[in-house]
Amino acid sequence: MCVMVNRLSGPIPKYLGNMTTLLYMSLENNMFDGTIPKELGNMVNLQNLTLSFNNLTGKLPEEINKLTKLIELRISDLTGSASKFPPLENMSGLTKLMLRSCNLSGKIPSYIANMLQLQILDLSFNRLEGLIPDLERLDKLKTLYLTSNRLTGPIQDWIENRNSEYFIDLSYNNFNENSVPTTCRETLNLFKSYNSTKKSELGKCLLSNTCSKNWYSVHINCGGESVTIGDTTYEADENSAGAAKFVYWKESWGSSNTGDFWYVPITSNEYKATNVSSIKGHNSELYTTARLSALSLTYYGRCLANGNYTVTLHFAEIVIRDNRSFQSLGKRMFDVYIQG
Template sequence: MIVLMKSAASVSAIVCLYVSCIFLHLLVLDVAQTQATTAPHEVAALNMIFEKWGISANQNQWNISGEPCSGAAVDESIALATNGYNPFIKCDCSFNEEHSLPHHQGFLQFLKLQESNRQEADGVIPDELWSLKFPYLPVWELNINRLSGQLPKELGMLSELEYLGLGGNNFSGPLPSELGNLTKLKTFIIGTNDFSGPLPSELGNLTNLNTLYIDSTGLSGEIPSSFANLKNLESLLAANIELTGRIPDFIGNWSNLHQLILMGNSFEGPIPSSFSSLINLTDLRIKVLRNNKISDSIPSNIGDYLSLRHLDLSFNNISGQIPSSLFNLDSLTYLFLGNNSLNGTLPNEKGTTLLYIDVSYNNLSGNLPSWIQEQNLQLNLVANNFNIESSNYISALPYGLNCLQRNFPCNRGSGIYSSFAINCAGSKITSHNIVYESDNERLGPATYYLTDTNRWGVSNVGYVEDDNLEYTINSASVVTNTQESTLFQTARTSASSLRYYGLGLQNGNYAVTLQFAELANFSAIRWKSLRIRVFDIYIQGNLVEKDFDITRVAGGVLRRAVQREYLAQVSKNYMEIHFFWAGKGTNPDPVHHIWGPSISAISATLGSKNNFG
């Protein structure tokens, strides 16, 4: 999965292919005044590459059949982001003495492929690329195309490379060890591909590297010990990749690190104590550690992380109390500590920047602090042991938190309901004599909701960097494989963890039906095969579906209804249905809504499963 973050790589929805330094043989009388021209054989080779990739350029932009050093390519008044240029190159065709070359040289610096109505390179990296012999190639970006095949070892010859972007393609096979020769490389992006095998230890030679994205690559194994040399790293994204073993202690020596994301791996805990040195972090996400001991706790010096803006340590079995200094960091805005074993109380004070807090599914207790009254605050306190009834500030929170504490205490005993049904993110609808209640409450990164009848509730946790994201998908398209298409016009989504609760239920066996359809607009995305929504489904705490992919189950067909039926036992008057994104599949950028869990409708009815066909 590719995550094109707003970081050191400055990779955005604009997709670019940089190539550089075509050696030019020029007929020149006055070096100071004559513009470079390109050797015909090199133009032919470049055109052949474009032909094999299925891309072309408007000759008004630059002369693709003759002289690339022409037109908009050398017009400094036309910026790279100018609309209507697709693809678009920029050339430096002035005299250059940097390498003491005997002739004029033109530098093909930049070729852009716009996301909107873009053309995409399709095929393998052709051998003609190496005939161009780019000896001074500084930046090469092939992100989000349709390139395939193995990476050629010849990449290692481009010794001047500082930026190599190969993310969002269909490359396969092992990473060539020759990549370790790119010792000037500063940015290396290979996320969302289909590689195999381990990370080459030779990548430890890339000591100038500051950005490394290896998410959703298909690679596996332990992080090589040679990576201890990567002390200039500022950003490491390693989500949805089968990295194993312990998280290396040497990461604590990467003192320049600003972003560290380790999710959807197979790492074993604990979080290394050396991480206490990473005080320059702005974004730290470590999620779902295996075999993590209950004694592991939040680093005691967390108050030294003065630049930290986003912290996610959820689902790691962390224990102990929450350090009060964590709630008073000057920059912290997003704090996710849910699904651990934390105890004690919430800190009495909170910084003004901290607006999204999830501490659900812990063992926290005590009275609620006064800061819960702050406006614009999202606070998820579900499944703890707080003194809700005695709190002076409970009116500041959404209704029903007392019913959503540990063991869900409301309407316990004989139970008052024998069923519940929800049209997720939609309006009330009746289908096949089942009344699906409305679920159109707006949820956010750390929210919960309970109906005024206390019949069912929902809890959502997780953040996407999109202020307008409402964690729903709406579609007017007809959904096939169902007689009730209107039931699938909406779906509730989540960036991490989405739980629905049936409350006040009579005890017994319930038939649970979950309805899905992939409503995301894949049709506008030529590289839609790379978009994979993968999540786990738990009912009553039991894993019933692992790595569930709606589109795969629907036979690769979008907007096709998929139904799953399960038997669940209710023994304490409540049911919990959990849709959980464990870091696998595709991350949000560049297209939101199509990565975390998604659910269209839920129904549960008392009786054995045999009663429901």
């Protein structure tokens, strides 16, 4: 059963729990509110349960642990007070687990190390604390998102030793500073991953990239080639991206990109959008391509001299199917955070 993107509202019906032979249920991207009914735990044959991107509140019911046949579980954006990590130890066959922005607190349970089929684990934007459990045995775990939590302790060797086929994002946490690798790897995102005595320090591996001079401006063509407009040159941002990407080799700026497109198989070279419309006019060269990000995209300036700066952001709708401009008339919301 799939009713995703239908603007359905109100509480999730409890009677859905009576559909005990159902294998797949997606209520994603609607306007359901209220709590997740415990009756869903009666759907013991479910293999896929997706409740993400609604207006749900409260905690995950413990009865969900009865869904032992689940292969994929996706829940996100639960509002309310903090709650402990749900009991999922009986779901040993999970391949994809997303509990993003669910107000989870406490430690990441060690039983996740027994989910040997796990390929994607997304626990980002919670309140999780303590150490990362030893997940070295999970060879199939190609994508790990622990972004924006309160994790502490050392960054373990098995994380640093993973090769570039593994996308790991540990950004915005509180790991021990002396355990953070001093060499950068593009698919290991350690941006702001530790508490530094120097608040301006963004990553240990950036310390070797010394500044040749003070910079007084930074201009970036997000996702595009180098463009000169008037007296201003916008630097190219054409490098391939990915599910967890840390661009660090530019002297005056870098970027951090995280997020996986669950529904569409996408390669690292496809994290860019290309203009298929007919935008013309002033600065139109800036809108031929754009950077894609499924979760979070950060640009940071380096080597800037102390002073006051003006930040200008350029937005345009450039993906219009079949060049039908009326489809772009809807409003867009941007969550922009600027820190000096």
